[in-house]
Amino acid sequence: MSLLKITDLSVRIGGTTVVDEVGLALDPGERLALIGESGSGKSLTALAVMGLLPGGAEVTGSIRLGGQELLGLGDRELSRLRGERMAMVFQEPMSALNPLMRIGKQLAEPLRLHRGLNRRQASTAAVELAAQVGLPDPELIVRSWPHQLSGGQRQRVGLAMALATRPALLIADEPTTALDVTVQADMLRLLDDLVQQHGTALLFISHDLAVVAQLCQRAAVLKDGRLVEEGTTDTLVRTPQHPYTQRLVEAARATGSEEVAR
């Protein structure tokens, strides 16, 4: 049975339909990429799953996580699920971090809340988590403030926080877009390793076909809130069927760094 099953999901904000009858399914441990450009509704789909849509958004359809319907759940229930079953990494890591709280405390918080660790256990676990996401000198990192870290380090902290409770589903919304290429490469490798290690299912949201091709077996393409094509990443890239996917692939090739005949 699939871990995440989205059927006929529509999101309307202020009278405009921004997500239009989207259906997706994700098995445990599977990786699915959601590809689209700005305004395609890819981020809103992710936020709908997390129950984090802005107030005033009308959501219809169904989102099931492990068989449990998420739409219509209360805030308390949703925030428990967010801690234990699903987690999210954002594009701008700073936005997910509290600027007034030391890194260690931010890492320890979900552990105390959702895994019932006491203060000391949680702070030891925080150092372990920091080490696990490859942060250099984890003992020092947990005592730093968010603004003292580089963009790549912050994103690692974001990932560590998301994976702290070993969620079954990780949603990553453009997690490497704000990073430099060399940092992005390290980050993608790390994400790949950790997701594999924990058997976490990954919903990876990106505009970058080349990045998606590195990380995910399957991909779905969104345009103007509608799902236009879905399939294995390989097929999508090699033989795109929908004109929009074709255009995306063509554009990616035209601006990409493959050798081209000059």
Add this chain to the structure above:
Amino acid sequence: MTSLLRADGLSRSFRLPRTSLFAPAVHRDAVRDVSLDLKEGAGLGIVGESGSGKSTLARLLLALDRPDSGTVHYRDREVRPGAPRKLTWFRREVQVVLQDPMGSLDPRATVRDIVAEPLECLRLPGDHDDRVDELLRSVGLDPSVRGRYPHEFSGGQRQRIAIARALAPGPKVLVGDEPLSALDVSVRAQILALLNDLTEAYGLTLLLVSHDIGVVRHLCTDVLVMKDGLAVEQGPAASVLADPQHPYTRRLLAAVPRLPA
């Protein structure tokens, strides 16, 4: 090929804000002893990651910032940052397109005022309104948009407006500071094609600052790789990208994600 824009030993450092009242002032070298030579008709890509100093270098080359040491020459005439009137000759020849097409257009100015700005500032002769219409057409916009405001356009259209402004004085050299980075993939391909076309149509010499090796590969004949303010590698694009010598260039190229062929 004659040399158009030449930099010799450019250096620029910035004083960082003090972390404490008693801490000594810390300086950061953004650009360290960089020299380059942009030949007529060539395309030079300055590649680097954030903090490499590539944007500072572009500003120095555009005489928008004063180097601590080193010189910039345009056609063997020294370019010194200073009074705008003394730089009019240089600004007519060298123009820039910046990264964020929203940020680089004044939200309270009309398209006409934006595109005509260099014409007015550089006191170029001729009918400015006609010229604005012609420029808008050349970047693929309908001249009827001249009375509208930047927020009424999409990112790609805004970047077209910024390009029209840069082309207004009929420059020889077009400097692009990450001109495609803020755009969606499909739009990026369109603007890339536009830049390509315009370069050919107007015989422009390109100087492109970018973190995106793909873009540089498509538009440039030469590459300069920057890291921590230093030019670590410099040479023809074909050889540098195919056979990088410096370890950092190799790491950078290896990190770029590629589509399966």
Add this chain to the structure above:
Amino acid sequence: MKFSRAVRALLRSRSGFAGSVLVGLLVLSALVSLVWTPYDPTLARPQDSWLLPFSGGHVLGTDRLGRDELSQLLTGARSTLSTALLAAAIAAAVGLALAFAAVLTPRRLGAVVVQLTDVLIAFPVLLIAMILTAVHGGSTWTVVTAIGVGAGVNLARVARAEAGRVLGTDYVLAAHAAGSGTWRTVRKHLLPNIAPTLIVQLSLVLSVAVLAEAALSYLGFGTPAPAVSWGRMLQEQQQYVTARPLLVIWPGLAVAASVLGFNLLGDGLREATDARLRVREVAA
């Protein structure tokens, strides 16, 4: 076209509408008093003293000296409004001058201007106004200048931050690359883009000025007699407040309504300009 859109946005917001009505009333009173008041507001007629409202042709009654209350209120609007507007004009001039001096001059000089502004902000404006009037005798000009300069240094801080932000934008950089000189950049890019913030701030300066003028006149340091002012009406009549409470309440209400009006107008303007910013973000 752009202006009328801004006005519509202002009137759509609740506070903007209420503020516009109250300020409109103030302006209307001041204008009407220029050409007509029921009686001469300064004319004392002892035989008509302490008339109740609606008696002897005095709608709001008369005071101890037999002066018509309504006429005084209408005329008082004039000194309130002129003080407020003049003070705001001085505040704008002082504020912009200090702000531009801080951001446009070489860094060291700019830093001095910033420090100077911060020191000036610490000065108690009303106290200085009182000291000045104590030395030079009460005059509208002393009050206006004191309030204007006091509000101006505060305005300078806001304007400086806003100007610094605009000067750091890419469109200013692009303007310089296009060959724009400093003065042209200030005129074409800086002023239009800090104007919304300035206008909001100035409307708040107006409300502060109304309050300060009333307070100073009440304390006897403000607009000198025989000119009519709400503050002095309050002061003259406060000792009879138990006998004729209405005579104190009217000028008090007038001051409160004006202050509230300018404050609401400021809020409304802020909402109107914000709303347009929001539209812009969505379009982006």
